[in-house]
Amino acid sequence: MSSSPLGRPIVAVKPIVVPAPGRGVDLQVKVTAPLSGEDLPVIVFSHGNAWSLDGYEPLVDRWAAAGFVVVQPTHLDSRRNGIGWEDPRFATIWRVRIADLHAVLDGLGDILRHAGGLEARVDRERVAVVGHSWGAQTAGAILGARVLDADGVPGEDFSHPAVSAGALIAATGTGDTLTPFAAEHLPFMRPDYSTMTTPALVVAGGKDQSQLSTRGPEWFTDAYHLSPSPKALLTIAEGEHTLGGLAGEMAAETTDEDPARVALVADAISAYLLDALKRDGAAWAALGGAAASGDGAWTIART
Template sequence: MSNAQNISKRLPNLGDHALIGESAKLPINDATPVISMSPVVLPAPDRIMDLHMRVSAPATGKNIPIILLSHGQGSSNNLSSLNGYAPIAHFWASHGFAVIQPTHLSSRALSLSPDEYPEAPWFLRTRVIDMKLILDELDQIEALFPQIQGRLDHSRIAVVGHSAGGHTASRLMGARGNDPTHETYEDLFEPRIKAGILLASPGDGRGGDGLGPAAANTDLKYHSHAEMKTPTLVVIGDSDGFPFLTTRGAEYHADGYYFSKGPGSLLTVKGGKHGLGGVSGYDTSEAADDESPERLAMVQRMTWAYLRSALYPDDSAWSAASAALDGLPGLGYVEDKLPGQYQSS
């Protein structure tokens, strides 16, 4: 008798992780197969080295909206590069987005020394310039990955950043330094980006007050969201007391919501720490005290819904997801504001 004949009950094919719990109640479209290419190497003669990226997209379809994903710093050897962030990059791609993940010069995979490169180790400005280069060269990126050529919608572009990557994303959406005499006051706003998400992102620098020891000696001490104008979802964990960045606790990461002048939403993840359930990688030591398939699934679905509605105003995904989350208070909650409602004085 064959093994197949001994099976009394077959299970459904593999879908969502079995441990996502209440997050399964949040609405989402059907997943589709994903194609991914790495490395996609974009020539960058004005950079220390060419820009290495991973590009992931649905295997079929046209007019695919684009997400630029900026990695964090982190202590791991590989997640701060094109090899990280699979839990969100693959999810978004399987649900209809093209995701472009550059390896910034701040990556631990490169480990560039401050002794040789003055902007190291954070490379805060260079990160932003990386994203502008990608936007300038979308046609070339498509040509380097023929399976997606002619399939991307260059008019619907979002930026997402986690941790230090949130600083990158916020600068592209209009945030800048608060001191007109300092170089961080430079306006790097990018009008081609129509929406963004800040995941456990740096808050306002306040001249260094409230910053952790590693961040206080960087340009983060000048950072201000007062001029951020692009529609933005800010995602924080209510247990994110990440001392590497701040001594203010979780409230620090919400500054992009409260102090920006643009329309925005705030998603608070119950029990979430700096990894927000594990956005940067699967089964990693970086998220060892924060790994949760349920929290991760909530962040995946809510961020997907936000970007769908932000890039397609007639799409009700965000209102539907927010309404569903209202009935799941153990997962988190959403706040929304109109332009200028909480603008910093």
């Protein structure tokens, strides 16, 4: 048990093994939850490339303090699994990632039971998915986005009926401006957002210049501009790809360390999801008012 950044006691249980036949490596998850409370909504979180269930505590702890149960799987691309760009398994990891989220969503009851009997305290009708970077593309597939093949034909529908809302942080844009490296190693990075109908918040950094695309930071807003409403877009003017250090304050990938920025992302997502899941719209409304009257350091748009 630990105290969250907001002072509300939270508890984390790990690792919990989730059945995933044929995966080759056990699918393990971590569950973080408030120590008290009933009818808690759920966030299933997909990490960025190379991370694991042990990352992103600055986000997860704030979400748990806000009343969410958060489930974090470790995907195959985690550093701890040692599967690099040249590994023949890497080409299909994007599919395994999506399958991981399906396994978590399908096995949510058992996961919650193994996490200290949480199933009695959770509202299974209010489930969301959230992801960062590669995890955002993974979560987007659960929300209804598809992947275009080399001929521009949309692939399978990977959406999951248990999910009512989501949030995509630094989500991959369209695949027409991939760099040669990305086109060779990440050909699946060709999302089609036209079918992503589930309500979602897109979070983008105004200084997020990807090495995977020849476009600028606006590449990370495609999930908002190219998907059907209702959608919302939080743009943080000075934010880079880690948006202040989402994966952890000491993470080497953090290029724009700013705990206040991380808190903004975390709190905006919890506020949006509480509204989208029809629990409480007050915090999201207040955030919109603050953005409208602010200095432009961060803005919110809606469709």
